Amino acid sequence: MALDVKTTTRTQPHWIVNPFEEIYSLWGKISDNPRDGSVAHLVGYVDTNDGSVGDFEMDVVFHSGERWLSFREGNRVYFVVPVNPREGVEGAYLRVLKVLREEL
Amino acid sequence: MKRKATSVEILAGKDEVIRILEDSPQFITNWPYVVKVSTRDGLVAEILLPRFLFKFGDTYRFSVMKDDTSYIYDGTGKRSHLIVTVTLKEWQTHTMADIELSYKGRGEFLLGKPLEVLLKGIGNGLKSLSEAPKQAPVPAISSHVADEVDFADPMSVANFLVKSRMVHSGLHVVQKGGLLNLVLELRENLKDDVLYVSGITQDGSKSFKLLLRKSQILALEYRSDNEIKVVKVEDDASARQALEFVSRIEGAYMVNAWVPVGGV
Structure with a gap:
């Protein structure tokens, strides 16, 4: 399985809280697609401090198409990221990581 | 007093x-x-x-x-x-x-x-x-769930994850050839036969997925910068091949482990 998101080596955000458990707790929602063709998105925020991620919160919403959105307000990065259940929990993690890299 | x-x-x-x-x-x-x-x-x-x-x-x-x-x-x-x-x-x-x-x-x-x-x-x-919930899965269900997983079909993995429980998540440094030791460590507190372990480096450049029943490898996906390899263990030759890839895995990985819980 090829992951769509390619990453380049740049400074890595350092996670103080393990993101995988949080993403996996949403897994039921991500893979349970209510309507054909709609795409699951992770929506939430991440608090960063000198490249390390302290607090974060996320949830799942569905949208008719893929939509990327992220902006930064002080130390807080807000994001909407499409996720693909085929990429697994790791794929979702990489997509959040990609947003963080762009915003940091 | x-x-x-x-x-x-x-x-x-x-x-x-x-x-x-x-x-x-x-x-x-x-x-x-x-x-x-x-x-x-x-x-x-x-x-x-x-x-x-x-x-x-x-x-x-x-x-x-x-x-x-x-x-x-x-x-x-x-x-x-x-x-x-x-x-x-x-x-x-x-x-x-x-x-x-x-x-x-x-x-x-x-x-x-x-x-x-x-x-x-x-x-x-x-x-x-x-x-805390007791760990008492029904072996018959979990074995059956494992049979449906095929790393060549990503949706089967996604469905497997829905029916599973995350038992471990953390950063581990894997020594060359030491992945199976890590798996043994993860197994110590688990009674389940089937275990799904996945790992990814923090920058996402390398990853692996491993499906095990007891100490036997059922399937493996290995991904590094330039190659993706999926092995489904069916005979001696594929078992050897899977072990060879397992021994190549080395470095700092975010390792997650799941066990099936049955259900829908």
Whole structure:
């Protein structure tokens, strides 16, 4: 399985809280697609401090198409990221990581 | 002698609570202020009670006494004496545990607050340990679930994850050829036959997925900068190939592990 998101080596955000458990707790929602063709998105925020991620919160919403959105307000990065259940929990993690890299 | 008492309502059967109390080293490890527990030469625990600028530390040698309804943990230290008594009452839907703590010795007039925190912590620890779900999966279901997973079909993995429970997540440094040791470590506390382990480096450049039944590898996906390899173990040759890729895995990975729970 090829992951769509390619990453380049740049400074890595350092996670103080393990993101995988949080993403996996949403897994039921991500893979349970209510309507054909709609795409699951992770929506939430991440608090960063000198490249390390302290607090974060996320949830799942569905949208008719893929939509990327992220902006930064002080130390807080807000994001909407499409996720693909085929990429697994790791794929979702990489997509959040990609947003963080762009915003940091 | 300073005495404190509290009671907690535990939403679990009496047998569950007794199971926790029986494993006294594990139980004591979960108390607050416990720095070290050793079982090499009897049950010995080092407890450090902080108060203002001082720290009242002592090493207690515990002896455990029990009867039908109560457990007594009697700790004798060099300068103090600590006794924890847990009395259980069983009701239809829950179990009440009355916990009494008594402390005699150094600093006993100062230590009101820390002893209260210690007592509350013991109660909460007992409650959450007893209420934690038991690990008793049905092997027939979990084996069947594993058969449906095919790494060449990502949706089968996604469906597998829905029917699974995450049992571990953390950063591990994998030595060359040492992945199976890590898997053994993860297995130690699990009764399940089937285990799904996935790992990814923090920058996402390398990853692996591994599906195991007991010590046998069922399937493997290995991804590095320039290659993706999926192996489904069906015969000796593919088993050898899978092992070869496993031995190549090396570095710092975020490792997650799941076990199937059956269900829908």
